[in-house]
Amino acid sequence: MKARKRSKLNSIPRGFVALCVLPALAGVLLFLIYPTVNAIMMSFTNASSLAAGSWDFVGLDNYIRMFTNDPQFITALQNTVQLLAVVPVVTIFLALVFAYGLTQAKLKEKGVYRVLFFIPNIISLVVVAVVFSALLHPRSTGPINMLIGIIDLDAVPWLGDPTWAIWAITIVMVWQAVGYYMVLHIAAIDGISKDIFEAADIDGASAPAKFFRITVPMLLDNIGITYVLALAGTMSISFILGRIMTNFGPGTATLVLPGHMFNMAFTAASFGYAMAIMAFTLLMALVFAFISRKLTARRASMFGD
Amino acid sequence: MKKNAPLKKAKIFDPYHARTFTIRWCVRILLLLFTLITLYPLFWNIMSSFKTTEEILISLTALPQGLAWDNYVRAFVAANMGEYLFNSIFVVTLSLTLLLILTVPCAYALARYRFFGSRVIELLFATCLFIQTVYIFIPLYNLMHRLNMLDNLWALSLVYAAISVPFAAFLLAGYMRGLSPSFEEAAKIDGCGNWRTLLKIVVPMSKPGIITIAMLNGIGFWNEYILALVTLRSPANHTLPIGVANLFEVQRRATDFGALYAALMIVLIPTLIIYFIGQRHLTKGIALGGVKE
Numbered sequence: 001m002k003a004r005k006r007s008k009l010n011s012i013p014r015g016f017v018a019l020c021v022l023p024a025l026a027g028v029l030l031f032l033i034y035p036t037v038n039a040i041m042m043s044f045t046n047a048s049s050l051a052a053g054s055w056d057f058v059g060l061d062n063y064i065r066m067f068t069n070d071p072q073f074i075t076a077l078q079n080t081v082q083l084l085a086v087v088p089v090v091t092i093f094l095a096l097v098f099a100y101g102l103t104q105a106k107l108k109e110k111g112v113y114r115v116l117f118f119i120p121n122i123i124s125l126v127v128v129a130v131v132f133s134a135l136l137h138p139r140s141t142g143p144i145n146m147l148i149g150i151i152d153l154d155a156v157p158w159l160g161d162p163t164w165a166i167w168a169i170t171i172v173m174v175w176q177a178v179g180y181y182m183v184l185h186i187a188a189i190d191g192i193s194k195d196i197f198e199a200a201d202i203d204g205a206s207a208p209a210k211f212f213r214i215t216v217p218m219l220l221d222n223i224g225i226t227y228v229l230a231l232a233g234t235m236s237i238s239f240i241l242g243r244i245m246t247n248f249g250p251g252t253a254t255l256v257l258p259g260h261m262f263n264m265a266f267t268a269a270s271f272g273y274a275m276a277i278m279a280f281t282l283l284m285a286l287v288f289a290f291i292s293r294k295l296t297a298r299r300a301s302m303f304g305d
Numbered sequence: 306m307k308k309n310a311p312l313k314k315a316k317i318f319d320p321y322h323a324r325t326f327t328i329r330w331c332v333r334i335l336l337l338l339f340t341l342i343t344l345y346p347l348f349w350n351i352m353s354s355f356k357t358t359e360e361i362l363i364s365l366t367a368l369p370q371g372l373a374w375d376n377y378v379r380a381f382v383a384a385n386m387g388e389y390l391f392n393s394i395f396v397v398t399l400s401l402t403l404l405l406i407l408t409v410p411c412a413y414a415l416a417r418y419r420f421f422g423s424r425v426i427e428l429l430f431a432t433c434l435f436i437q438t439v440y441i442f443i444p445l446y447n448l449m450h451r452l453n454m455l456d457n458l459w460a461l462s463l464v465y466a467a468i469s470v471p472f473a474a475f476l477l478a479g480y481m482r483g484l485s486p487s488f489e490e491a492a493k494i495d496g497c498g499n500w501r502t503l504l505k506i507v508v509p510m511s512k513p514g515i516i517t518i519a520m521l522n523g524i525g526f527w528n529e530y531i532l533a534l535v536t537l538r539s540p541a542n543h544t545l546p547i548g549v550a551n552l553f554e555v556q557r558r559a560t561d562f563g564a565l566y567a568a569l570m571i572v573l574i575p576t577l578i579i580y581f582i583g584q585r586h587l588t589k590g591i592a593l594g595g596v597k598e
Contacts, residue, residue: 012420016499020410027467032433035444105332115584122580124528126546127569130553131346143366183588236439240530258439265443282440
């Protein structure tokens, strides 16, 4: 009797564990892994319709076409790389500054700011897109242009203009994401020992010095992780905002890789080609993630020495 | 750093206090400014939803003259928001239920047992954290097409649930590992079966973790746009984000701006309510999910 009880406790209840894990695993394999693998395979074909019809393997043709015979892809790539470089960097920098100010100034109302700054992140991106389309109204009566008018600058045509449109979207993306990354960084800054800041205070370190010499180096690892998180976010937000606010225009001014992929699959019916763009986009995001982890992880360990 | 540590107990003198006072107010002004920037679009939306279309056309920034509640009536009835609201509630309820059914047992098994393949599953889920809808929506569309799952709210909910499993399981398993196993062991010694132990002991103890994933994903499902856009064809099946995006498209030509901004509020209000009720769980979950690798 006793032996049976013990064996019941220590051995793994196989049937139970299998029933626990298998449904979730099946769902993940079917709806995440399979589409990814399938897409990579289809990227080497000339499949045209979305319904799996007849297709042939064409080797690297789709990938060659991207770089040699598709100026729209190059535009989309440039826009995406610009957004991936600018948006996360500006967002994470602002988020760090606010998180640092909030934790260091020991404000009583710290919690209130944290709650309020997070709001843009829970708002539907469709709502964000529609509201900012009005706020970015091109005439001088547009709310954002009125704000710019206060410091005596001319009205900016924003979404209607090929050079300004991508910056308009950049501004909205930064506005949307700062609060989220601030919450992430507050948790991390709270994790830094108070002693370090107090010691720096007594040594007479200025606030910017503490920010750049203590906060940023201590959080480098964390910053790397948030950049990786920001990559996927930037991709999907730029797609949603671009589609609703400008329909990826004017012309192709705000076309991003997911948008080009969408157009190729649903408008041009070049399924195989769309899959090649997808595979390229995923690979590019992985490379960006890898580089950012390499950079930040190494510096973090150097600081630890 | 160690060298300076003993100094921390040193008496702090007045100039230091004067300086922190100034710094504190500088920070406060900066933060208030940013709060204004953060909240203005929301305020603007609330304000515009109560303006008549004529008022909106005259000035985008003026306050409303009165409360044009009929904007909301037109949004609900003429712009079909009532129907889309119902669809959204349906999708969120169903997909959350499915997600919890899939995730809770899975997270528990991963947190408590080392079994054949458990490492592989954890690695697989960690990899999946990187695979977002924005990358795979086209092959996912293709798969759903072949499985006859397009334009179907039940099917969409199932897909929402399945693709959210890795992150939810990752977060919840992390939470469950922090719980002491002694209650479960006691229950099992008393002859409580595995499923009963999971339901009666583990689920109540994991409530904060479960609430966090339910909130994060609930808001995510409510706002989801990309997959709904490519899979829901017939207007009768549209969810709120799709309905509002289409309404905006139509409004570029027609001119019922009042109803458009009221429709936006219908999307917003439920998320704001949920957020203010449970923001503590949400921000805690974000910090957990983001910081721990």
